[in-house]
Amino acid sequence: MSTSTQPLTQKPDAAVDPILVVRGLHKHFGGIKAADGVDLEVGRCEIAGLIGPNGSGKSTLFSLVSGTVAPDKGEVRFDGRDIAGQNAYKVARLGLARTFQIPALFDNMTVTENLLAAAAEGHWPGAHERAAETLALLKLEHVADNRASDLSGGQQKLLEFGRVIMRQASLILLDEVTAGVHPNIRKIILEAIAKLRERGVSFLIIEHDMEMVRSVCDRIIVMDSGRVVTSGPFEEIVRNSEVMKTYLGRPQ
Amino acid sequence: MKARWLDILFLGALLFVLVLLPLLVNNYWLRIATGALMWAGLACSWNMLGGYAGYINFGHSAFFGLGAYVTALMMVDPLGLPFAATIPAGIAVTAACAVIIGAPTLRLRGAYFAIATWAFAEVLIQFATVMEFTGGIGGLSLPPFLNERFFYFAMLMAAALTYLVTWALFEHSRFGLKVKALRDHEPAAEAMGINTSLVKLQTFVLSAVTASVFGAIFAYWVTFINPKSVFGGDITDQMVVMVLLGGLGTLWGPAIGGVALFVVNRLIWMYWGDTAFYIAILGAAIVLVVLFLPNGIAGLFAKRGRGSVSVLGKAVEKLVGAGEGDRK
Ligand SMILES: Nc1ncnc2c1ncn2[C@@H]1O[C@H](COP(=O)(O)OP(=O)(O)OP(=O)(O)O)[C@@H](O)[C@H]1O
Ligand SMILES: [Mg+2]
Numbered sequence: 240m241s242t243s244t245q246p247l248t249q250k251p252d253a254a255v256d257p258i259l260v261v262r263g264l265h266k267h268f269g270g271i272k273a274a275d276g277v278d279l280e281v282g283r284c285e286i287a288g289l290i291g292p293n294g295s296g297k298s299t300l301f302s303l304v305s306g307t308v309a310p311d312k313g314e315v316r317f318d319g320r321d322i323a324g325q326n327a328y329k330v331a332r333l334g335l336a337r338t339f340q341i342p343a344l345f346d347n348m349t350v351t352e353n354l355l356a357a358a359a360e361g362h363w364p365g366a367h368e369r370a371a372e373t374l375a376l377l378k379l380e381h382v383a384d385n386r387a388s389d390l391s392g393g394q395q396k397l398l399e400f401g402r403v404i405m406r407q408a409s410l411i412l413l414d415e416v417t418a419g420v421h422p423n424i425r426k427i428i429l430e431a432i433a434k435l436r437e438r439g440v441s442f443l444i445i446e447h448d449m450e451m452v453r454s455v456c457d458r459i460i461v462m463d464s465g466r467v468v469t470s471g472p473f474e475e476i477v478r479n480s481e482v483m484k485t486y487l488g489r490p491q
Numbered sequence: 492m493k494a495r496w497l498d499i500l501f502l503g504a505l506l507f508v509l510v511l512l513p514l515l516v517n518n519y520w521l522r523i524a525t526g527a528l529m530w531a532g533l534a535c536s537w538n539m540l541g542g543y544a545g546y547i548n549f550g551h552s553a554f555f556g557l558g559a560y561v562t563a564l565m566m567v568d569p570l571g572l573p574f575a576a577t578i579p580a581g582i583a584v585t586a587a588c589a590v591i592i593g594a595p596t597l598r599l600r601g602a603y604f605a606i607a608t609w610a611f612a613e614v615l616i617q618f619a620t621v622m623e624f625t626g627g628i629g630g631l632s633l634p635p636f637l638n639e640r641f642f643y644f645a646m647l648m649a650a651a652l653t654y655l656v657t658w659a660l661f662e663h664s665r666f667g668l669k670v671k672a673l674r675d676h677e678p679a680a681e682a683m684g685i686n687t688s689l690v691k692l693q694t695f696v697l698s699a700v701t702a703s704v705f706g707a708i709f710a711y712w713v714t715f716i717n718p719k720s721v722f723g724g725d726i727t728d729q730m731v732v733m734v735l736l737g738g739l740g741t742l743w744g745p746a747i748g749g750v751a752l753f754v755v756n757r758l759i760w761m762y763w764g765d766t767a768f769y770i771a772i773l774g775a776a777i778v779l780v781v782l783f784l785p786n787g788i789a790g791l792f793a794k795r796g797r798g799s800v801s802v803l804g805k806a807v808e809k810l811v812g813a814g815e816g817d818r819k
Contacts, residue, residue, distance in 0.1 A: 307678050327681035336682070343679035345672045347740070347802055356672040359665040360684035387675075406683065 258283045258410050258441045259304070264313030264323075266303055266465075273299040274310065275465030281410065286432065286442040288456030288473075296465040297445045298340050301412045305337045306330040317410065332361055336408035338416050340445075342395040346388035350379055350398055353387050357402035366405070373401045376431060378424060393420045400428060404435070411435070413444045417451060429455055509647055518639045523757050525643045525712065527750045529705050532650035533726075534733040534749035535657055536701035541731070542740030543661045544694045545674035545806040546597065549605050550612030551730055554699040556721035557585045558706025560619065563631040563716055574636075578707050585703035586696050593695040598688045601812030612722055619718040630717025633710060642712040649704050654746060656697075662742055670694055674740070674805055732773045735780045738789025740802035747788055752776070 257280035266274040273296045281287045289297050302308040304315055306327035315323040322330050345353050354373055358366035374380045377397045382390060387398060400416050413432075417425045432442060432455060446452050452459060453473050460470040469476065513521055537551050561581035565572045592611050596604040619625040661667040673680040673687040680687050710716050733752050738744025756769050784790060785801040 305682060307682060326686075327678070328684050328686045331682055331684035339679065339682075343676045343682075345675035345679065347675050347805065348668075348671055352668060352671070355665075356668040356680070356685075357683045359668040359672070360686075363665060402679075402683065 260316040262314040291462035334409040336406035337412035340414040344387035357405035528646040530753040531746040531749035534745035538745040539698040550608035552726035553612035554702040555706040558703030559710035559721040562707040589699035597691040738787030741789035744789030
């Protein structure tokens with residue numbers, strides 16, 4: 240983790256200077272409208288939470304933005320550039336990193352090699368030192384030389400997060416990165432997110448755990464059936480009992 | 492670190508013995524050693540793409556044969572060029588063909604690449620058979636150079652270089668990390684900024700070019716080639732079995748597999764004067780690997796994991812277009 244992004248003392252208004260802008264994004268899988276005109280933005284240094292019921296299109300949105308899946312139509316602007324339909328590797332090189340909901344590790348490579356492979360394109364100087372730091376941060380040192388496929392489920396989630404750290408990105412998309420992870424380690428992840436944000440990194444975080452959403456996110460974006468239905472500060476979203484009931488399935 | 496030094500010590504001792512071998516054995520065994528080095532090198536060349544990138548090449552003999560035919564055509568009349576001059580030409584022709592075959596097919600998921608390489612080798616067999624300038628089915632005879640030691644050292648150099656390139660590029664470089672990453676999960680590799688189509692193509696070209704160098708030396712060595720003897724599908728089959736037996740995607744496994752199967756082949760030929768039995772052994776080796784040794788002989792020495800995922804599994808997934816199911 241170094242200085243590829245400039246630290247900001249003040250958090251600019253998301254609406255004024257967004258790092259990510261999505262407009263009218265569509266993606267249909269057969270009859271399923273996984274993205275049905277998604278509009279959203281993420282501000283610089285903002286940590287935005289993305290919530291919504293299962294199947295509402297959150298992960299699909301990540302794939303469309305990161306270039307893993309090409310959208311049918313719509314606009315995606317990252318750091319002022321139009322990246323809709325762009326190859327995933329090109330989007331990644333612009334400074335956008337993402338995790339996969341189901342860990343997409345390099346199974347036959349060791350934990351250390353997984354981290355190094357994430358840095359192999361573009362961020363190589365100091366990669367070995369950063370890999371060692373990341374291993375220490377995520378408490379994965381004792382399995383550093385194990386094959387990724389031999390890790391436990393929680394450890395795989397951690398490694399998935401570790402690879403994203405190695406990317407030195409300016410925008411990070413996290414897809415349920417703490418699901419199934421021990422509370423102690425979850426705390427470590429949250430601290431890592433906070434530390435990265437201080438360095439100017441922006442986040443869009445998919446999360447089902449409301450406590451986590453409350454503690455880390457500046458703003459919540461709610462999705463349902465392939466659309467963004469509302470967004471705002473956590474308290475505001477929670478106060479809107481209609482949203483809580485319909486989209487989160489548990490009135491509070 | 493300690494293991495590193497042991498490795499280097501072992502390789503040094505091996506090289507020492509190999510360099511002195513011509514003084515220790517007669518020409519008959521030297522020829523067998525030359526062949527063993529060739530097959531070890533060919534297996535390593537197939538493994539570059541098949542083992543490290545997970546893309547199965549069913550027509551690798553095409554590139555071996557291209558190297559052989561380019562050398563033969565340049566050495567016979569009317570050109571009559573020296574052997575050394577033919578190798579760069581063979582490399583250039585092979586690289587161009589690999590780009591033409593690989594560029595469109597390596598970006599697709601599924602069996603396209605495997606089918607294209609297989610078809611390419613078939614096309615070349617037919618082409619060399621019907622064309623006049625390639626000598627048709629009768630093939631070509633090269634100017635004989637009957638110096639067993641020369642060919643032994645030529646194969647030794649080519650095999651050692653192949654091994655060294657594999658070690659440096661696939662085991663100890665950023666490039667190798669990219670190749671293995673795309674083998675294990677292409678969408679994730681792309682998400683890490685890796686241009687997977689390009690890396691696959693580069694690996695394929697390197698693998699093809701390496702095979703062509705062995706083809707060139709082989710043609711000059713045996714002084715006579717025909718379409719079947721250098722393009723034949725059985726050449727690819729043997730390479731595949733050697734790699735699977737030795738250990739797909741490992742550094743030294745394919746070399747061991749290559750030497751082992753070639754020596755078995757020669758022994759069978761010596762005692763029975765016929766190699767039909769050898770084909771049965773190849774089949775048995777495949778069954779053995781698939782059932783008991785998914786990581787080959789080298790896998791026996793590797794650190795034990797849960798073994799649920801193997802390099803072979805990744806290669807098969809790519810072949811049938813499955814796996815990496817969630818592109819989420
Ligand atoms: N590659 C695909 N092919 C077909 N359908 C897909 C594909 N990817 C997603 N879908 C469908 O699109 C819809 C949205 O899926 P998505 O994974 O984006 O939901 P999600 O909001 O991430 O859900 P969860 O909270 O369960 O992770 C679902 O109905 C899913 O079945
Ligand atoms: Mg999801």
